[in-house]
Amino acid sequence: MKRKVQISFQTMTYLEGQPPDSFSFVTEGDYYIKNNASYLRFKEAHTHGQDVYSTMKWDGEELMLIRQGGIIMRQSFAPKQETFGRYVTPEASWETKAITETLIVQLPKANKSKGKIYVRYHFFLQGQATGEHEIRLTIERKEE
Template identity: 85%
Template sequence: MKRKVQISFQTMTFVEGQEPDSFSFQTEGDLYVKGNASYLRFKEAHAHQQDVFSTMKWDGKELMLIRQGTIIMRQSFVAKQETLGRYVTPEASWETRAKTDTLLVQLPKAAKQKGKIYIRYQFFLQGQATGEHEIRLSIERKDE
């Protein structure tokens, strides 16, 4: 059964010698369970007006981020581990790698309850470091 949720999304990138880069938005999404995993699905809000839909799949150990739209990305995160992924644009496809320092997932179980997802990781695109990244989601179930 899908539950409607309100999501506050923030991402920050830290590159040595530069000011941190941040991006945030508010959106609505769906939270549901399928098999042994929980799924959070939402539409990203980007200034360039191109639709990108994100799905986060949580199985209790691994968080899989799947982005679909103009950008296609598939990256898993496991605390204290290095994981491989893929980033695809209309022009090219690249291998990605994430070294996850911190992964915290607390999904809201009841109506009006709040949850959060926090990921801090080092990201590599085609073997090149892109900096340290942080993703923060605040999730609130809207149902009664």
């Protein structure tokens, strides 16, 4: 059963010698459980006019980020592990790598209406370091 949720999304990028870069938005999405995995699906808010839909799949050990639309991306995150993925735009396709430092996933349950996802990782695009990144989501079930 899908439940409507409100999501506060924030990313931070840290590059050596530069101030942190941040991006945030609030949106509505769906939260559901299927085949022993939890899913969070929402539309990203971008300023460049391309719709991008994100799905986060949590299986209890690994968080998979799937982005579809103007950008296509698949990247998994697992604590203290190196994981590989792909980032695709209309112009090019790149191999990605994440080295996850911290992964915290606390999803809404029947007895609590709030949850959060926190990921801190080093990211590489086609072998080139793009800095240290954080993703922070706050999830709140909406009353139906």
